[in-house]
Amino acid sequence: MSFWDFFRRERWPHIFCPGCGIGMVLNALWKAFEETEQEPEKWAFVSGIGCTARAPAYMRVDSLHTLHGRAIAFATGLKLGNPELNVMVFSGDGDIASIGGNHLIHAARRNMDLKVIMINNGIYGMTGGQLSPTTLPGLRTTTTPMGNYDYTMGTAELVAHLGANFSARWTTAHIVMVKEAIKRMIPKEGFCFLEVVSQCPTNFGRRNRMEDPRKMLQFMKEHSVHVSRVGQLGAYFEEPVFVVGTFADRDRKGYVARLREAGYFESF
Amino acid sequence: MHPVIDESLCKRCMICVWVCPKGVFEGEFLSLLGSPLPEVARPSDCINWGRSDTPCELCMLSCPEHAIEYVPEGGS
Numbered sequence: 050m051s052f053w054d055f056f057r058r059e060r061w062p063h064i065f066c067p068g069c070g071i072g073m074v075l076n077a078l079w080k081a082f083e084e085t086e087q088e089p090e091k092w093a094f095v096s097g098i099g100c101t102a103r104a105p106a107y108m109r110v111d112s113l114h115t116l117h118g119r120a121i122a123f124a125t126g127l128k129l130g131n132p133e134l135n136v137m138v139f140s141g142d143g144d145i146a147s148i149g150g151n152h153l154i155h156a157a158r159r160n161m162d163l164k165v166i167m168i169n170n171g172i173y174g175m176t177g178g179q180l181s182p183t184t185l186p187g188l189r190t191t192t193t194p195m196g197n198y199d200y201t202m203g204t205a206e207l208v209a210h211l212g213a214n215f216s217a218r219w220t221t222a223h224i225v226m227v228k229e230a231i232k233r234m235i236p237k238e239g240f241c242f243l244e245v246v247s248q249c250p251t252n253f254g255r256r257n258r259m260e261d262p263r264k265m266l267q268f269m270k271e272h273s274v275h276v277s278r279v280g281q282l283g284a285y286f287e288e289p290v291f292v293v294g295t296f297a298d299r300d301r302k303g304y305v306a307r308l309r310e311a312g313y314f315e316s317f
Numbered sequence: 318m319h320p321v322i323d324e325s326l327c328k329r330c331m332i333c334v335w336v337c338p339k340g341v342f343e344g345e346f347l348s349l350l351g352s353p354l355p356e357v358a359r360p361s362d363c364i365n366w367g368r369s370d371t372p373c374e375l376c377m378l379s380c381p382e383h384a385i386e387y388v389p390e391g392g393s
């Protein structure tokens with residue numbers, strides 16, 4: 050499967066700004082699908098609202114572009130309606146962790162059979178760069194021009210704690226690890242979550258003296274520490290630091306398998 | 318194999334220049350509003366040079382526009 054079998058050449062170039070990390074994750078996604086010989090027809094992609102959430106519109110797959118924050122809720126319905134379908138949610142940090150945070154928590158708790166890729170660019174990109182729960186301390190956004198005073202939300206840690214089968218965080222400066230994490234998620238049942246810290250040069254970099262996307266990549270590379278060095282709750286998050294690595298890799302029974310055992314699908 | 322850049326797709330972010338461990342690319346970032354096209358200045362320094370496979374795919378995976386692909390030596 051070539052890149053242009055998976056993405057719609059006629060819709061390229063995409064709308065993402067020069068140097069935006071979303072396109073990098075799209076490469077890793079395609080490569081992971083190619084290396085594991087996935088058939089796009091067996092997948093559906095679900096997204097909410099935001100820059101990241103535009104991505105499924107460029108893929109040659111069935112997709113649902115839903116309400117802001119509700120991607121996981123729609124995806125849950127889709128999976129239970131057609132359990133044979135592989136469902137992946139592809140959306141932003143504002144969409145999944147902020148307005149959609151409650152859906153995330155309970156889908157992870159149920160070990161719902163979904164793959165979720167959350168692109169964490171640290172702000173609300175599409176609406177002009179407001180603070181999000183994943184903004185690092187001290188950094189400037191449109192709504193925190195003096196710097197952010199909040200502590201940061203550790204989304205991947207949260208999902209791991211809730212019992213999901215897979216949870217990891219990498220950054221776009223570790224693009225090969227992003228690909229490997231997606232490959233690890235693909236065959237797994239249960240809730241699989243990947244957070245990719247990514248650069249938004251336009252709305253984040255520009256306000257933090259990192260307009261050059263390479264400066265943001267360098268920043269992410271230099272401020273990453275592996276979870277094996279600091280532990281699961283190693284950094285709650287006084288300084289700008291990205292804990293990267295795999296936080297959970299379990300084989301608990303997924304929601305669909307439990308429903309199937311209970312005879313739920315025969316009752317229709 | 319070595320990388321080539323599709324001019325019609327490249328948005329001039331220079332991530333390829335940053336990511337390549339061998340310094341194959343050359344380019345200068347001026348601003349988000351536009352920089353000159355980066356060039357594949359030293360294709361023979363590429364890890365994939367002289368091979369038919371591509372063990373290193375960093376620049377292809379890192380180009381947000383998917384403007385980079387690998388072609389056999391001397392191709393364009």
Ligand SMILES: Cc1ncc(C[n+]2csc(CCOP(=O)(O)OP(=O)(O)O)c2C)c(N)n1
Binds near residue numbers: 102170175
């Ligand atoms: C219910 C609702 N509230 C607010 C908005 C406005 N809005 C659109 S996109 C967005 C934030 C998106 O941020 P994120 O999910 O991080 O995606 P990014 O653009 O950063 O990729 C917001 C608040 C909306 N569309 N709907």
Ligand code: SF4
Binds near residue numbers: 065068100175248251
């Ligand atoms: S605003 Fe930021 S997240 Fe949105 S496309 Fe531009 S660089 Fe990417």
Ligand code: SF4
Binds near residue numbers: 329332379382385
């Ligand atoms: S990474 Fe891609 S879009 Fe960016 S400068 Fe290089 S070839 Fe152009």
